[in-house]
Amino acid sequence: xxxxxxxxxxxxxxxxxxxxxxxxxxxxxxxxxxxxxxxxxxxxxxxxxxxxxxxxxxxxxxxxxxxxxxxxxxxxxxxxxxxxxxxxxxxxxxxxxxxx
Amino acid sequence: xxxxxxxxxxxxxxxxxxxxxxxxxxxxxxxxxxxxxxxxxxxxxxxxxxxxxxxxxxxxxxxxxxxxxxxxxxxxxxxxxxxxxxxxxxxxxxxxxxxxxxxxxxxxxxxxxxxxxxxxxxxxxxxxxxxxxxxxxxxxxxxxxxxxxxxxxxxxxxxxxxxxxxxxxxxxxxxxxxxxxxxxxxxxxxxx
Numbered sequence: 001x002x003x004x005x006x007x008x009x010x011x012x013x014x015x016x017x018x019x020x021x022x023x024x025x026x027x028x029x030x031x032x033x034x035x036x037x038x039x040x041x042x043x044x045x046x047x048x049x050x051x052x053x054x055x056x057x058x059x060x061x062x063x064x065x066x067x068x069x070x071x072x073x074x075x076x077x078x079x080x081x082x083x084x085x086x087x088x089x090x091x092x093x094x095x096x097x098x099x100x
Numbered sequence: 101x102x103x104x105x106x107x108x109x110x111x112x113x114x115x116x117x118x119x120x121x122x123x124x125x126x127x128x129x130x131x132x133x134x135x136x137x138x139x140x141x142x143x144x145x146x147x148x149x150x151x152x153x154x155x156x157x158x159x160x161x162x163x164x165x166x167x168x169x170x171x172x173x174x175x176x177x178x179x180x181x182x183x184x185x186x187x188x189x190x191x192x193x194x195x196x197x198x199x200x201x202x203x204x205x206x207x208x209x210x211x212x213x214x215x216x217x218x219x220x221x222x223x224x225x226x227x228x229x230x231x232x233x234x235x236x237x238x239x240x241x242x243x244x245x246x247x248x249x250x251x252x253x254x255x256x257x258x259x260x261x262x263x264x265x266x267x268x269x270x271x272x273x274x275x276x277x278x279x280x281x282x283x284x285x286x287x288x289x290x291x292x
Contacts, residue, residue, distance in 0.1 A: 020180035027172055027283075031165065034288040043290055051284045055277060062179055062273040074133040075274075082140025083281055086147030093151045 019061040026054050041091070048087050055079070124267040132274050135244075139278050142240060146233045146285060157230050158291040162223060164215075168287045171211040172279065178204035179276040182269045185255075189265040198255055198265070201272065205249045212242050237282050244275050 033046050059076060150156055178201045185197035216235075223231045251268050254260070 016180050016183040020176060023176045023179075024173060027169065027176065030284065030288055031169055034160075034165070034290070040290050047284050047288055051280055054280050058179065058273055058277045058280070062183060063270060063277070075129065075136045078133060078136040078140050079277075082136075082143045086143045086281075086285065089147040089151040 014061070016062065019057050023054055023057055026050050026057075044091065051083075055083075124263050125270065128267045128270045132270070135274070136278075139240070142233075142237050143281060143285070146237060149229045149233060153229055156291045157228075159287050159289065162219070162230070163287055164218075165287060167211055167215055168283065171208050171215075172283050174204045174208045174211070175276045175279050178208070179273050182272045186266050186269040189262045194265055195256060198252055202249060202252045202256075205245055205252060205272075209242065209245055209249065212238060212245075234286055237286060241275070241278055241282055244278065248272050248275050 030047060030050050033043055033050070036043070181197050181200040181204065185194045185201055188194045188197050216238075223234075225232060225235045248268070248271060251271065255265055255268055
């Protein structure tokens with residue numbers, strides 16, 4: 001097998017319950033922020049931050065993407081680049097909306 | 101402690117359970133890398149169109165948040181049960197957790213179809229840019245969930261291998277992961 005595919009599972013014995021509860025809590029926080037009023041740019045930044053945390057939890061604790069697979073890293077880079085690009089565009093739009 | 105409780109608590113049946121090592125796992129990661137680029141392309145298109153649009157509707161004026169939140173929780177719970185299914189697979193007791201995952205996946209699909217049926221009356225695919233990007237992204241993701249449901253159903257056969265369940269679990273977690281930005285960008289992000 002190619003290098004980069006580990007032979008030892010990472011955290012194979014860890015319970016999936018805490019990550020699941022954390023994800024449910026973060027989703028509830030997202031809903032709270034979306035429904036709350038307030039500054040739009042702050043809400044966007046908070047929602048994007050929570051999204052990043054949720055994605056990190058799934059990638060590291062469910063998919064174990066940090067364990068050295070090259071393809072896993074490529075997936076992370078592709079996802080992060082696409083989402084990051086979209087986020088930058090939206091933050092730029094939010095900034096334009098505030099100054100205009 | 102029951103077997104199900106032991107799996108939730110993270111008891112380790114034997115070394116190697118939960119491992120994604122192997123050819124199937126490497127192949128799945130490679131597939132997910134290319135698939136992530138497909139989702140990435142759609143997200144970039146969405147972001148670009150949203151920024152360039154002179155007007156963009158507020159999601160809450162068109163979409164109902166409560167059903168979408170329920171669908172999100174169903175997917176999160178399905179990732180949890182899928183992890184347990186992969187662990188229980190080594191003990192030959194995967195059917196219960198796989199069935200739970202399957203039910204949650206079908207529940208998500210049912211929610212998506214119900215939402216689309218309700219939306220179709222007032223928002224067609226070509227109504228505006230928001231509608232087009234919404235249906236393209238949710239439809240693309242829905243097809244992934246459907247493929248996952250079919251894969252899960254095939255795992256219910258007693259002859260299915262432990263490795264196959266682990267690789268399917270990887271795919272299912274990716275489906276969960278791909279839904280997260282869709283939920284944030286399409287349902288939650290406030291408009292101008």
